[in-house]
Amino acid sequence: MPGRSIRIARIAGIPVGVSPLWLIIVGLITWSLGAGYYPGQVPGITAAQSYGLGLASALLLFASILAHEFGHALVARRRGVRVEEIDLWLLGGVARMSGQPRTADDELQFALAGPIVTAVVAAVFGAIALALPGSTPPAVTALVDYQAEVNLLILGFNLIPAFPLDGGRVARALLWRRSGSIDSATRIAARIGSVFGYLLIGFGFLTALAGAFGGLWFAVIGVFIVLAAGGERMQEQIVVAFAGVTxxxxxxxxxxxxxxxxxxxxxxxxxxxxxxxxxxxxxxxxxxxxxxxxxxxxxxxxxxxxxxxxxxxxxxxxxxxxxxxxxxxxxxxxxxxxxxxxxxxxxxxxxxxxxxxxxxxxxxxxxxxxxxxxxxxxxxxxx
Ligand SMILES: [Zn+2]
Known part of the structure; x- marks a missing residue:
């Protein structure tokens, strides 16, 4: 994973770190919300208020991602897998465990725990958005709407069945349960992950060529998935090679x-x-x-x-x-x-x-x- 992370807290006994790259992402989100989103949603907003809300939104997003990773981590820990740390980095977070899930059901529960937390967070913000009275200041409505939408987006992205995203882990767990072999399940899930990654890269470049430069984000995410899928596969091969070696x-x-x-x-x-x-x-x-x-x-x-x-x-x-x-x-x-x-x-x-x-x-x-x-x-x- 990119960069060395900086420890910022310890929650429920699990160290939490941020990658220096994450700070850049917080800056970019603050900037894009402060310059584009809030001025469009809140008429007459000052620049200071707009960027302030942008930063608050970026930090709330950070808290949502942290909650997602804790969903994974706490389930993993209950299942006897040691959680070393939670890192927040470029495209979200990662809970680093030592050891592998022991059974397909462990893997399934572990993979679903994060998305379930994100779904709850999105639903809570969605419910608040619906419950807000008409007299609510537009700045508050815009802030709540953004959190509901961004968490839905994270949920959708994570459920793409591309290993090592959560959806891919769910797919691997199901394949594992069917075949009884984590090795072949990982191989198939990683292959599906790579195909999705390449499709995203192609889609990203095509949309960028068509003039939507935001499409390059898809290409970046695609590259991340292709690399991560390859890395996971190699990791798995190493683990298989060493199983039983003390x-x-x-x-x-x-x-x-x-x-x-x-x-x-x-x-x-x-x-x-x-x-x-x-x-x-x-x-x-x-x-x-x-x-x-x-x-x-x-x-x-x-x-x-x-x-x-x-x-x-x-x-x-x-x-x-x-x-x-x-x-x-x-x-x-x-x-x-x-x-x-x-x-x-x-x-x-x-x-x-x-x-x-x-x-x-x-x-x-x-x-x-x-x-x-x-x-x-x-x-x-x-x-
Ligand atoms: Zn996750």
Whole structure:
């Protein structure tokens, strides 16, 4: 997904982030509503009022999309899938989960939860619009109308059966339920998604050529769907390739751990001596607290190395610790792992056993591809 997101809040225990691109979109919506929509709807409105209403509308839209993503996230969590964060970005939001839905019914409920929330939000604004008395100031009517319409638009867009949009996930869940195979269901749903994407691109360019430049938006959305469908398919293939491979099997490097109370100056000695790029950081009982990477050390001013401890500087996201018997496929879905590129593998007592890195995973993927090509039973899939 584009750009790194900025954490803005934590709601119901789930971190919420915005992509810098989203701020641009809020600006564009504010501008287009302030310059075009509100002056057309409210006679005699001042520029300040018009842009103010534009910004308020953009932020309400932001809240609606957030509610949609929480619909997905809360259902996923109730079904036992970990929700890492919710990101708001260019074309809406995305709830990042680690792990995959376990059954077709889980996937179906999860996929429908967001659109149901959006339908409720649209219906509430629609009902308010109908209930407003004739004496209501036109600015209020215009604001309510816009929210009802934009939420209907989001609902319609999300229900397009193009994977990975919600409608495509619903389609995948139904295919999955029928065939019993998430793999083939994902393949078919991704193919349908790509076809829809290409149709949107074609439609967008044709309307743009006909003079409606707004049509380019459809092309942009089409490109997004084509890329995302391809990405989801690849992700799924990786998950399938790694199903049943445990973190303990894939980890490399015997764990040399850094006691949390060591200063960064002392930690530097570890990096120099062992030539690893990261170490699990442990408490006094030897339990893993997090990971310290050489990049984190390098980013800390040298003047502070003496008074900063490894424990303070370590990345302490629990998503960076994985049990030796846990599935690697599950780790791949964790944003924290994607960001840091490594995780500490721990035993039942929480003591570090080793480190599993993105490089280990990539090597195993290459080996499993080779295995697919040669059919060599001694390939990486052998367990
Ligand atoms: Zn959704």
């Amino acid at each position: 973190a303990g099997e894939l980890m490399s490097r015997p764990a040399v751990s850094l006691p949390a109370e060591l200063s960064l100056a002392e930690a530097q000695g570890y990096f120099a001596r062992y030539r690893f790029t990261s170490f699990p950081v442990v408490d006094r009982e030897g339990r893993a607290l997090g990971i310290l990477t050489i990049d984190q050390l390098a980013r800390t001013a040298r003047g502070r190395w003496e008074q900063t401890s490894a424990g303070e500087r370590a990345e302490r996201d629990p998503a960076l610790l994985i049990g030796e018997r846990e599935d690697v496929a599950e780790l791949l879905g964790r944003p924290a792992f994607a960001r840091l590129g490594r995780a500490a593998v721990i035993d039942d007592a929480g003591r570090p056993l080793g480190v599993v890195s993105v490089t280990d995973v990539q090597r195993a993927i290459r080996a499993s591809r080779l295995h697919d090509v040669t059919g060599d039973p001694a390939g990486a899939r052998r367990r």
